[in-house]
Amino acid sequence: MDADGLTRLLAPDGWALLSALPPYDERLAMPIAERLRAEGLHPSLVAAALTQSRLRSRARAKLGDFASGMLFTQAGLEQATRLEVAAHHARRYRDAGLSHVADLTAGIGADALAFAGVGLRVTAAEVDEMTAAIATVNLRHFPEATVVHADGLSLDLSDVDGVYADPARRTGTGRRVFDPAAYAPPLDAVLALRERVAALGLKLGPGLPHGAVPHDARAQWVSSDGEVVEVGLWFGPLAPEGPGRSALVLRAGHAHVLAPDESAHAHVGEVGTYLYEPDGAVIRAGLVGDVALEVHGRLVDPTIAYVTGDERHETPFATGYRVHDVLPFHLKRLRSYLRERGVGRLTIKKRGTAVVPEQLRKQLDLRGSAESTIVLTRVGGHQSVLVVEPLTPAADGPHPGES
Structure with a gap:
């Protein structure tokens, strides 16, 4: 979706068109596009509306009913945190007694939405102008959330008591990035922020090796309905359990946490029943x-x-x-x-x-x-x-x- 398509989509007629489209069906997309263009609708608007209809359909698996009122980019949807997981992120900040969170990598606003949903004030930074505009639309119902078009590392954190970041781990062509120094923003630059704001949280890929976990972090690997989706690194008041490892298993609407028992060790034995x-x-x-x-x-x-x-x-x-x-x-x-x-x-x-x-x-x-x-x-x-x-x-x- 280009800037012209987004502008047309955000106009009253464009939003009405998007809301009136039937549930997305790949087989019907081309006939619908041809009919709408034949009715005189601008090709950019038709393309933008059908793209958003397709992305909304895909987004329901991550964001549930919220997806029906949101806008997306392809990359933003891929990186967006699942709503159930984002809610756990937000509760960490709330339960730590924080009030103002800076989301350095807002994307389409999924995590910022969860922060605002538990009553936290959120400053959400997004370096891409179009994605920032989309995040603004997605957070329109939350006066607690402010979206700024900026590099998150440039934010003034003097009024912030919590920081969150989900560094991009793909290039513009979609290829995965494995070097933390090539993340956007770089991992070391984000980790350095805990010297200024103790309450720092990071969402990273679940393949992060244990040796790369900072000594003062609580590393929690997360699965949602059997799929491993991330590892969260939590620092300071966001890690009341202290440094270490744990697993968060989200299944059938329930959350289960497993932490190591340092007092006992499993042994190896023959196969049982x-x-x-x-x-x-x-x-x-x-x-x-x-x-x-x-x-x-x-x-x-x-x-x-x-x-x-x-x-x-x-x-x-x-x-x-x-x-x-x-x-x-x-x-x-x-x-x-x-x-x-x-x-x-x-x-x-x-x-x-x-x-x-x-x-x-x-x-x-x-x-x-x-x-x-x-x-x-x-x-x-x-x-x-x-x-x-x-x-x-x-x-x-x-x-x-x-x-």
Whole structure:
């Protein structure tokens, strides 16, 4: 969307057009565009309205009903924080007793919206002029929020008691940036701000290595409905737990936090009746052993993120499976095993093995109507196959021996 399209879209007639469009359907976009242009609407307005309709449709997964009243850029939507996660960010600032937050990288305004939504005053800086204009539109219902077209690092922080930043980690062409010095703004420049404002929060990519976490940070890896979305670095009053690591698992509208138990350590043992696959945020945070402690289990292998146990335990930090068989990995034996049981639909999970699931599926030449799940991993240092069944919190209640 160019500046002309945005200007036309923000006019009363343009906004009315956007509001009147049907739910976005890729198959209907071209016919609708042709009809609107034939009716005399400016091509820039038609293109802008249909682009926003498409982006709003995509944004609902991140921002829910708020998306229907917002404007977006492609890059802004990709970097925007999910509303549920942004709400957790905002509550950290509110619960720390802060009142005025500077968002140095406002983008389309998703985090600023969450800050304002919990009653915080927000100064939201955005270096791109069009994106700043869009953020202004998106924050129009919040008098607590002020958007400024500026480099966030240039903001006057004398009246600010909290700072937040989500440095861009992609180039203008969409390629990922892995060097923190090439972030926009650079990571070191943002970290230096904690010398001026103690309450600093950062949203970074979840692949951040533990060795890159500052010694005074609380690093919290976050997953939302099974997808690892970020690691937050929290400093000063935003980290009342103190420096360290934790995992925040958001699932089905509930939030669960796992922190390390420094007083105990999980051991490695043989595969039991149950297998637990830790959530991705737990794995990224290095807390697989803590899941083993929670389910009274043990590690399958010291280097593999699978936990096993002899009792069933419900935990938000892992997906559970009942183990039916443990076999050494051997293609012919596995093929015979599955054919004897009429397995034609197979879910293949893997960790710690070079086997390619789709290639293995072809080699197995599956036949039958039954369905099964296998896990390819190392057990006791040996490549193994675990035949498992996903556990569900179903109505049939616990099986014998389950707690």
